[in-house]
Amino acid sequence: MHVSFIATASTLALALSASLPAHAQAAPTELYIDVATHTMPGMPGMGAMGRLAGAMGGQRPAYGMTRHPGMPGRYMDVALHNRNAPGQSATQAVPKGLQLGTRIELLPRERSQGETGGSHDASGSLGLADGGSYRIRYFWGCGEQVRGRQPVEYSMTIRDGKPVQGGRAMAPRPVPEQAPDVGPQHVLWPNPGARRAVSDKASLVGSHQLEGDGLPGAMQFALGQADDFLPRLELDSSGSPGEGMTLEWTPVDGARGYFIHAMASQGDTIVMWSSSEDGYAGPELMDYLPESLLAQWTGKRTVLGADARSCRIPTEAFAGVDAAPMVQMIAYGSQRSIAEPRPADAGRDWSPAWTVRVRSKSTAMLVPGMAGATRDAAKPAARESARGLLRGLLGN
Template sequence: MPAPALALALAAALPTTASAQATQAELYIDVATHTMPGMPGMGALGRMAGAMGAGAAPGYGMARHPGMPGKYLDVALHNQRRPGTPARQAVPKGLRLGERIDLLPPASKSGNDATPAANDALGQHGDGSFRIRYYWGCGEQVRAGQPAEFTVTVRNGKVVQSGRAMTPRQVPQHAVGQDPRYALWPNPSARKTVAGNASLAGTHTVTGEQLPASLQFELGRDHDFMPELKLKSEGDAGQGMTLRWDGVDGARAYFIHGTAMDGETIVMWSSSEDGYAGQELIDFLPESLVAQWTGKRTLMGADARSCRIPREVFAGTGKGTPMLQMVAYGNDRTIAQPGWSVRVRTKSTAMLMSGLGGAATQEAGREAAKPAAKDAAKSVLRGLIGR
């Protein structure tokens, strides 16, 4: 073949080769372990908490913000050639979900189901003023310049803000929601939940209409469920609390956020040393951001094992009232091959509510019921200052 003809033939072949190498399928896997230290497993308090969680099987999306203790797994598949088409994922025996899980597109929702949480909360509270007091940092005493205070007043549906409003940290949103272009697990057809002794380690194979035949990958210990985050507290809100925990294998950093009520004032605190950091950090974070924020002391390093909450933070909230949330950040890895990619994110979280250790008293039961109201308040705050 003459040289010019050969060059034309090669040029014509190049687009086809590039197209064949383009990503045809993207698989997203979120892996979470959640615990509530001191929560009785089968007692009256445990049953009450189960009822609060609606008693239903975990649904897709709960790996980001788990409710009850356990292991959580979210899987989302984007088939570029056939978006929203069902697929199957053969899974290792150790996952204890059978030979495979079925990935299905989400069911469509009616317009009546979508009501913004912040608007709901504002409507329930009506007119009034809400004061928020912020603290941050571990130690015996609060830092100079704290607390920062912020007041939100709602009158006739209008919001007026005053004081020092804190800006939430910018956390990249790489989560896949209930998007009809994706096939998801868990879904309404899933009959099993993830067992406490489940493991993702092993071979996974995804098959479906017009998916790459090579979509098979291995997950090892680094991509598996992380161990439980065993958080313990010493002292009380009035005298100051010291938080301690055992190291979590695979953890790259830690972060703690606390919330309590002081009369009509919402008190918030975090373990960050470089300024305000909110509940938005109790989520999966990219490894690059974990490294950056650990260096700035927004996050505690992997070798951290304790944090003292200054007495002034929760001194006015009464004994046993703070709700504490903690996260151990794991890996955020991508496995890429010609035609497909798999992204796996891991974390381990804990929620500690004072009063749940020892005897399960009625007072402890009332304490366990408070997070729902506090979560609603925080939803309002995110809507107001998290723009």
């Protein structure tokens, strides 16, 4: 299993992605809660092993891990922007089911000397040789055979660690950037003081309340089952790259649609495929989507509907590749906006003093060499493969 290839997929996703500016924010106090569930089918018990790996590596929960989860488990990011007291710490009372105690502390981010602030220009290493030229071959759609006009091909050269595309490169889908542009004005969880990761059985359901300098006195809200962590996305595969692969999954309660992206190498060629039925859709869709855009793309079959249960990767897509593709899949959950209730005696110029946005997703990744192991996860060979991958991720 080549860990560098996983890093390549993640950084290449950034290199090929495009986003729009964050939407305007009006309320004096805004709270953002993102939750994600991540699994790597075929790796039994990795929730506990992942926490052990983090402890062994000296790593603690960090803000931003919901966007691109690593080890299997549940993740939560909380960001508060209080314009009345920007950057001032706050306390959020949380329900018992979250298993993080009775409250969490929202604190400013401590930026390390080498931190880049989450740059999306792919200036870091892609895991590809600098100065090297690569050809991108892209396929799309579920089925036994590829449609006409496939694959689309273009070239990419790595210069000073940055990708330079040549030819008629595919344009990424315009996915609006909804995450807050975190800066000194925000306080966050997780933060340097957070020593506990989110449990695999954690739940957001219940009452939440924020307290702190400059916060509205009654910033209290309740979250229900529809706002909670999505269940695990149980993805399985059969077949082979040379003969075509069939992907199957159990329905995720609360999912509003699905999207799959796969990637493999063939010498100096990178082969990509997605489940989109209406042309190119890349790794930029492996993230939260606005509900309006999700509805639009489901209608156009860019995104698989909530009733989808399987997808066949055409034989031509990965025939002749050096290794099985890495497959990533996402189940899109709900997005909910909550605002301060309007008082009965409010005037015409009244506006809410606070808003809360909650969104969820569930993702899965089939690692090359482990696809198809889901049903046999309890077998010794599968367990040993999981341990080997864990050692690789830890660099041991």
